[in-house]
Amino acid sequence: MSSILRINITRIFYFLAGCALLFLFFVVTKDYWLRGLGNFLVVEDVVKPADAIVVLAGHDEERVKYAVQLYNQKYAKWIVMSGPQADKMKQEAVDAGIPEDKILLEQKTVHTYQHPLFVKAVLQERGLTSASVVSTPY
Numbered sequence: 001m002s003s004i005l006r007i008n009i010t011r012i013f014y015f016l017a018g019c020a021l022l023f024l025f026f027v028v029t030k031d032y033w034l035r036g037l038g039n040f041l042v043v044e045d046v047v048k049p050a051d052a053i054v055v056l057a058g059h060d061e062e063r064v065k066y067a068v069q070l071y072n073q074k075y076a077k078w079i080v081m082s083g084p085q086a087d088k089m090k091q092e093a094v095d096a097g098i099p100e101d102k103i104l105l106e107q108k109t110v111h112t113y114q115h116p117l118f119v120k121a122v123l124q125e126r127g128l129t130s131a132s133v134v135s136t137p138y
Contacts, residue, residue: 083106
């Protein structure tokens with residue numbers, strides 16, 4: 001009975017040691033394989049010129065910075081700030097050098113699904129027919 005118990009304890013020890021080594025391997029290499037697994041989720045869109053750049057409200061300033069960059073690279077003649085934070089986003093863009101009269105505001109949006117509905121009306125008021133949308137890249 002003791003030899004059977006010893007064999008089972010040895011097997012359990014080797015199994016647990018293997019699990020620990022596998023866990024250690026994944027912890028040490030997590031940055032590599034997580035990035036690799038996540039890459040298939042990223043879609044790189046080619047930016048094309050449009051009438052306007054639409055910035056969706058969010059909790060990061062990167063959206064406005066990217067819109068300013070696109071505007072400065074002549075991808076559009078207008079920027080539309082959409083959402084309840086539109087005034088704040090407009091000020092960030094003006095502080096970054098965008099002319100105030102080239103920024104349109106859409107402040108009715110409360111929920112994400114409302115952005116296209118209300119932005120469309122703002123674009124149509126100016127006779128604009130195309131837009132590039134800036135959101136968070138994840």
